[in-house]
Amino acid sequence: MKRSDLRVFMIATAFAVAITFSLPARAQDASGLYKSRCAMCHGADGSKLDAHNLQTSDVQKMSDADLSGVITNGKGKMPASHGLKPEDVKGLVDYVRTLKK
Ligand code: HEC
Numbered sequence: 124m125k126r127s128d129l130r131v132f133m134i135a136t137a138f139a140v141a142i143t144f145s146l147p148a149r150a151q152d153a154s155g156l157y158k159s160r161c162a163m164c165h166g167a168d169g170s171k172l173d174a175h176n177l178q179t180s181d182v183q184k185m186s187d188a189d190l191s192g193v194i195t196n197g198k199g200k201m202p203a204s205h206g207l208k209p210e211d212v213k214g215l216v217d218y219v220r221t222l223k224k
Contacts, residue, residue: 153214
């Protein structure tokens with residue numbers, strides 16, 4: 124192998140490793156975020172607040188945009204979640220969808 128070939132090979136390997144590690148990490152991120160930012164009020168399964176049970180159709184029928192709005196801006200006694208990236212908010216919306224019963 125020529126020196127330049129070796130460099131290309133190493134860069135390609137570094138990319139492959141980075142992609143392999145970043146994909147599953149991103150999928151897990153929202154559940155970690157939910158645990159650290161939401162579960163203390165809503166419970167791990169979303170059912171802790173009786174009147175605002177995230178599993179119920181009242182919440183599940185909300186649009187993605189409405190859910191993103193509540194998560195980003197808060198609502199009533201729920202505080203706004205600061206410092207979330209757009210993909211974090213999207214991940215949390217997807218996560219709330221997984222709580223449906
Ligand atoms: C400090 C406690 C608290 C935290 C933290 C919190 N929530 Fe809430 N959440 C509430 C309360 C209280 C309501 C009801 C707000 C209202 O309608 O007055 C609510 C409402 C909601 C609703 C709308 C449900 C409805 O019935 O209107 C959604 C969706 C929701 N929360 C998701 C989340 C997510 C996702 C997170 C994490 C990013 C989160 N919440 C963090 C307390 C909290």
